[in-house]
Amino acid sequence: MKKAFLIILSLVVALIIAIYSYEHGFASSRSRAERENGILLPTSARNIQCSAEGLVLGYFGLDHGVFSLFEMDTSELQRFTNSLTVTARNRAGEVPHPTMRPENCWWSFSPEYDRFRKTWDGQAKPIETLTCKSPVGDFLSVQLWMLTTNVIIVNMYTDWN
Numbered sequence: 001m002k003k004a005f006l007i008i009l010s011l012v013v014a015l016i017i018a019i020y021s022y023e024h025g026f027a028s029s030r031s032r033a034e035r036e037n038g039i040l041l042p043t044s045a046r047n048i049q050c051s052a053e054g055l056v057l058g059y060f061g062l063d064h065g066v067f068s069l070f071e072m073d074t075s076e077l078q079r080f081t082n083s084l085t086v087t088a089r090n091r092a093g094e095v096p097h098p099t100m101r102p103e104n105c106w107w108s109f110s111p112e113y114d115r116f117r118k119t120w121d122g123q124a125k126p127i128e129t130l131t132c133k134s135p136v137g138d139f140l141s142v143q144l145w146m147l148t149t150n151v152i153i154v155n156m157y158t159d160w161n
Contacts, residue, residue, distance in 0.1 A: 033068040037158045038135030042080045044073035045154075047119035065137070065159040069116050074152050077144070084142060085133040092126035124153050134158050 029048035034041055036050065048070040072080065124145035134140035137158040145153040 033070065033156075036066040036136070037068055037140060037156050038137070039083065039140070041070065042072045042076040044076050045070045047071050049116050049119075051116065065157055067116075068154075068156045070154055071120060071147070072152050072154060074146075074150055077152055080154075081130065081142075081144075084130060084140070086130045087133060088131040090129045090131070092128060120147055120151070120153065122147055127152075 029050055030041055030045065032050045033045075033048050036052070041048070048068065050069075051067045052064065124147045127144040127146050130142040130144070132140040132142060137160045139159055141157045141159075143155040143157075145155070147153050
């Protein structure tokens, strides 16, 4: 009986470690962002960060989503947006910082997303939100922020209901 308990306990611990490893990205952030959002990132994408939300560790809930944040060169913006199936475009209004959580089209503050770090210098200015068909989820929201004439910040959210 004790041996069976130890085997079950070992399997549970191994499962928790595997889920934690997947959640916290022992795979590269690029491959995780591409896999979870179902799109290819531009070659210039850098400082890539990912975060998930849902019922259990962000992956096993009935309603869950994944967030990705990265910087890219403006020279690749048109190629990147052309690779998306855009269903709606919304111009920027008064919006918060690009590391914040999405609510509908523009994004509002949520303390649970403090794990996104500001990896750039300067103040990003909102440009546009693209609502897209998602290859892997119910929808994909892509928010574009201008940092400099050479750098765009992209904040993406893929949702599953």
